[in-house]
Amino acid sequence: MAAGRTVPTFTSAMLLSWAFFATVPFWIEQVGLYQYLGIEILIFATYALAFNLVLGHAGLPSFGHGAFFGIGAYAFGLAQFNVGRNLWLCLAIAALTAAAAGALVALFISHRRGIYYALLTIAFGQIFWFVAIKAHSITGGEDGLLKIERLPLSLGFTRVELASNVSLYYFVLAIFICVSLLLWRLAHSPFGRIVKAIKQNETRARFVGYDVWRYKAAVLVISAGLSGLAGALFAMAQTSAFPDVMSLHYSGYVVMMTLVGGGLVSFWGPVIGAGAFFLARDVIGALTTGWMLWFGLSFVVLVLFKPEGIAGMFAGITSRERKAAPPRGKPQLQAR
Amino acid sequence: MALFEAHELHLRFGDRVVLENVSLSFEAGRLSGIIGPNGAGKTTCFNVLTGRYKPDRGRVLFDGRDITGRSPQQIARLGVARSFQIMTLFDEFSVFENVAIALPKTRARGHDPLGQAYADHALVDEAYDVLEKVGLADRADDEAKSLPYGARRALEIAVALASRPKLLFLDEPTAGLGSDGRARLADLVRKLKGILTIVIIEHDMEFLFSLADDISVIHWGQVIARGTPAALKANPWVEASNLGRLN
Numbered sequence: 355m356a357a358g359r360t361v362p363t364f365t366s367a368m369l370l371s372w373a374f375f376a377t378v379p380f381w382i383e384q385v386g387l388y389q390y391l392g393i394e395i396l397i398f399a400t401y402a403l404a405f406n407l408v409l410g411h412a413g414l415p416s417f418g419h420g421a422f423f424g425i426g427a428y429a430f431g432l433a434q435f436n437v438g439r440n441l442w443l444c445l446a447i448a449a450l451t452a453a454a455a456g457a458l459v460a461l462f463i464s465h466r467r468g469i470y471y472a473l474l475t476i477a478f479g480q481i482f483w484f485v486a487i488k489a490h491s492i493t494g495g496e497d498g499l500l501k502i503e504r505l506p507l508s509l510g511f512t513r514v515e516l517a518s519n520v521s522l523y524y525f526v527l528a529i530f531i532c533v534s535l536l537l538w539r540l541a542h543s544p545f546g547r548i549v550k551a552i553k554q555n556e557t558r559a560r561f562v563g564y565d566v567w568r569y570k571a572a573v574l575v576i577s578a579g580l581s582g583l584a585g586a587l588f589a590m591a592q593t594s595a596f597p598d599v600m601s602l603h604y605s606g607y608v609v610m611m612t613l614v615g616g617g618l619v620s621f622w623g624p625v626i627g628a629g630a631f632f633l634a635r636d637v638i639g640a641l642t643t644g645w646m647l648w649f650g651l652s653f654v655v656l657v658l659f660k661p662e663g664i665a666g667m668f669a670g671i672t673s674r675e676r677k678a679a680p681p682r683g684k685p686q687l688q689a690r
Numbered sequence: 691m692a693l694f695e696a697h698e699l700h701l702r703f704g705d706r707v708v709l710e711n712v713s714l715s716f717e718a719g720r721l722s723g724i725i726g727p728n729g730a731g732k733t734t735c736f737n738v739l740t741g742r743y744k745p746d747r748g749r750v751l752f753d754g755r756d757i758t759g760r761s762p763q764q765i766a767r768l769g770v771a772r773s774f775q776i777m778t779l780f781d782e783f784s785v786f787e788n789v790a791i792a793l794p795k796t797r798a799r800g801h802d803p804l805g806q807a808y809a810d811h812a813l814v815d816e817a818y819d820v821l822e823k824v825g826l827a828d829r830a831d832d833e834a835k836s837l838p839y840g841a842r843r844a845l846e847i848a849v850a851l852a853s854r855p856k857l858l859f860l861d862e863p864t865a866g867l868g869s870d871g872r873a874r875l876a877d878l879v880r881k882l883k884g885i886l887t888i889v890i891i892e893h894d895m896e897f898l899f900s901l902a903d904d905i906s907v908i909h910w911g912q913v914i915a916r917g918t919p920a921a922l923k924a925n926p927w928v929e930a931s932n933l934g935r936l937n
Binding site for chain 2: 358539540542543544565
């Protein structure tokens with residue numbers, strides 16, 4: 355009898371990276387950077403992981419994801435102004451509002467694939483961005499939604515202020531851990547495997563009985579909700595929300611982060627990519643204002659020569675080691 | 691009544707009539723064949739029967755139920771599986787997962803976003819059973835795209851078998867296979883025959899005539915003859931065409 359096949363919930367790479375992130379506030383200022391950068395990296399790492407559920411895992415090219423991130427940011431601010439000043443409540447409203455926007459978009463695009471899917475996501479992204487700019491009475495238009503508070507974290511028995519960057523960093527880290535764990539489980543669940551199958555062969559998936567569009571819609575809704583959660587954290591970090599994160603080029607940044615990091619081959623690729631993006635911005639940005647030119651060029655080089663991204667380079671090294679190892683299992687009688 | 695019936699199917703693409711008045715019936719437990727020259731409408735016919743195209747007219751019945759115009763996934767869930775002439779696999783999955791993903795057990799848990807996909811022993815056993823049947827159990831952990839051509843053809847059938855069908859459509863299962871591969875495939879089909887109802891589209895007459903209980907000949911989008919292999923050999927049209935050149 356064959357044994358069941360399980361994927362561990364926690365991996366050593368996962369625990370090591372969490373532990374690494376936990377140490378960041380202790381040394382980030384010593385290396386000449388600043389605490390807020392850590393917050394930005396973790397928020398965008400969360401966002402890129404959520405985005406990669408759609409791009410890398412489901413193979414759906416979404417170029418309008420900024421909309422969901424931005425909607426989360428606005429919803430967080432509006433919830434604390436109008437509904438209640440409770441952190442959990444406002445975060446939940448942000449995630450749910452973004453998920454609802456995702457569901458609305460999914461209704462229109464889940465029967466599409468490839469370039470049509472991509473174009474429709476751009477179109478919807480632009481609509482949301484345009485609305486954010488024009489709906490001045492709700493979003494503050496181009497002036498943005500200001501004076502969003504970093505609400506204190508209430509855990510029942512105690513209350514933690516998140517006003518300082520270090521405490522907010524640890525809160526964002528906790529959310530990042532939850533989101534990455536959730537997405538990791540999802541990637542190896544029946545739902546996640548079916549989505550992965552649909553990415554590889556939509557036709558076959560239908561002919562073995564799957565309602566493909568429902569899975570594609572569900573993936574977008576989950577991804578949008580988590581992107582909205584990241585957006586809410588960004589509104590907290592910035593203590594404001596602006597329409598620029600919803601623009602097409604911000605939507606492009608998350609695609610870039612995901613691809614540079616290696617989201618197409620690795621679960622953790624988007625995290626690497628988000629880190630690389632902000633470090634490039636600050637380190638190359640300190641030398642030249644044209645940092646995006648250099649980052650863009652490295653993106654071009656990477657896509658041309660190593661489309662699997664930074665994570666793909668590591669995977670290349672480890673798989674070469676694996677190939678050198680003696681073959682496992684029964685000896686093969688046939689020559690291949 | 692036959693397990694699967696098609697009544698007077700018509701289908702046009704633009705001004706081209708692809709299927710004209712096609713009626714077919716497949717009896718439970720039998721192996722039926724469909725032959726015909728290139729472009730005769732065989733694969734199109736399969737595509738109508740399995741829900742890929744909607745016929746302009748006509749009805750399709752499975753197990754006494756009208757399934758005309760239903761989607762492929764609905765028809766698949768009723769117990770109709772198919773393989774494809776052009777390889778249609780989950781290339782990045784292992785051989786095991788290609789089969790496991792198609793099992794009804796996995797499908798039933800498709801809404802579960804947090805549980806383990808293949809932790810269930812019974813599910814893994816079931817997948818291995820299917821792989822044993824097609825002779826791929828010892829390659830379960832290989833990536834599907836790394837398999838040699840003949841093994842991919844077998845996996846193509848395994849994925850269809852995994853969905854536990856009552857009726858299995860095989861679209862040119864021998865396409866691209868050499869004589870060894872064809873012989874192995876014939877053995878496999880012979881094994882499956884009797885376990886489930888099978889319908890095969892084939893080019894290779896020898897292969898089909900040795901296996902099928904009855905055969906329908908399609909040409910110009912019409913069924914022009916139907917009968918047992920023996921009866922068909924005497925058919926003047928089959929005799930006149932290349933199809934009749936059998937030993």
